[in-house]
Amino acid sequence: xxxxxxxxxxxxxxxxxxxxxxxxxxxxxxxxxxxxxxxxxxxxxxxxxxxxxxxxxxxxxxxxxxxxxxxxxxxxxxxxxxxxxxxxxxxxxxxxxxxxxxxxxxxxxxxxxxxxxxxxxxxxxxxxxxxxxxxxxxxxxxxxxxxxxxxxxxxxxxxxxxxxxxxxxxxxxxxxxxxxxxxxxxxxxxxxxxxxxxxxxxxxxxxxxxxxxxxxxxxxxxxxxxxxxxxxxxxxxxxxxxxxxxxxxxxxxxxx
Numbered sequence: 001x002x003x004x005x006x007x008x009x010x011x012x013x014x015x016x017x018x019x020x021x022x023x024x025x026x027x028x029x030x031x032x033x034x035x036x037x038x039x040x041x042x043x044x045x046x047x048x049x050x051x052x053x054x055x056x057x058x059x060x061x062x063x064x065x066x067x068x069x070x071x072x073x074x075x076x077x078x079x080x081x082x083x084x085x086x087x088x089x090x091x092x093x094x095x096x097x098x099x100x101x102x103x104x105x106x107x108x109x110x111x112x113x114x115x116x117x118x119x120x121x122x123x124x125x126x127x128x129x130x131x132x133x134x135x136x137x138x139x140x141x142x143x144x145x146x147x148x149x150x151x152x153x154x155x156x157x158x159x160x161x162x163x164x165x166x167x168x169x170x171x172x173x174x175x176x177x178x179x180x181x182x183x184x185x186x187x188x189x190x191x192x193x194x195x196x197x198x199x200x201x202x203x204x205x206x207x208x209x210x211x212x213x214x215x216x217x218x219x220x221x222x223x224x225x226x227x228x229x230x231x232x233x234x235x236x237x238x239x240x241x242x243x244x245x246x247x248x249x250x251x252x253x254x255x256x
Contacts, residue, residue: 002079005162005182008143009077009122011054011204015070015245018044018058024243025056028217029206029251031138048138070247072204074143075108075122076161084121085109087160113156115148117200134185135207141252142205143188150192153200154178157190169233203240203250211237211253218251231255 015021022033022044029046031053036043044056059068078084081099088111089095096118097110106124113119132139147153157163157180166179166186174194179186193200208214211229218225218241226248228239235255242248 002162005164006076006078006160007182007187008074008140009124010075010120011072011140012075012120013054013056013070013072013247014059014063014068015056015243015247016059016064017245018042018056021070021243021245021247022046022056024221024223027221028214028223029138029208048132048136051132053139070243070245071201072247072249073118073120074202074204075120078121078123078161081107081109081121081123084160085111088113088121091156091160093156093160113147113153113200115153115200117145117147117153117202119202135254137207137209139207140204141207142250144203144205144250145188145190145200146193146197146203147190147200148193150175150178150190153190154180201248203248205238205250205252208251208253211239211251214251214253215239215241 013021025031025046026033032047032050034045034047036045036055042057045052046054046056059070085095085099092114094112095109096112099107099109101107104125106122109121111119111121135141145153163180163182166181168179169177171177171191175192177189177191179189181187215225215229218239222244224242226240226242229237231237237253239251241250
């Protein structure tokens, strides 16, 4: 277990149509976009008030041929990517791409928890992007894991990253929704997934000023609202949705 808890530090969308995805999220979330200047590959930085929030890139053809589909992935910051990857392997997780360097950016690895939910490990070369105040529009406001077994999933992440339990919400037939923290207030929740979600996944919630208007923009620009708008414990309003290329994402707004 790390000396201090590890938290999510970055988010990335891999998609089959980068131009269309960029236009969609700019319209729905209000992001700006700028080229990251990665040389031989196109990588777009999505920004809120000129502050980088997430990245966007095309899915490689070989990944599509192997069955990869558009989706969002989160990066968990660690002190030593190689050691963290070894720890995940020893805890029955999977290392899908061995640790490697992104020149001028940092070191990363593509991994998955023992139940198959994918995420990244990352150590930047310099200082990471500073966190925005909670609720800042355009930034990630919540992280949610739909696991094959929520209790076992929490034990894995607690052991690897030092996460601790916050409140636990009894969802009745849907089971327990366990909030988790990484050294402070709760930053996300995890639960056993419903049957409607075919495989374990991480879902990321982007802050918007008003949920009804944001949900309308999803439909207007070719996405699908899957669930909501819905008020959740604590008073916030959420929408879970799918972009035009099929990637799942979510939106969250403060109480009215």
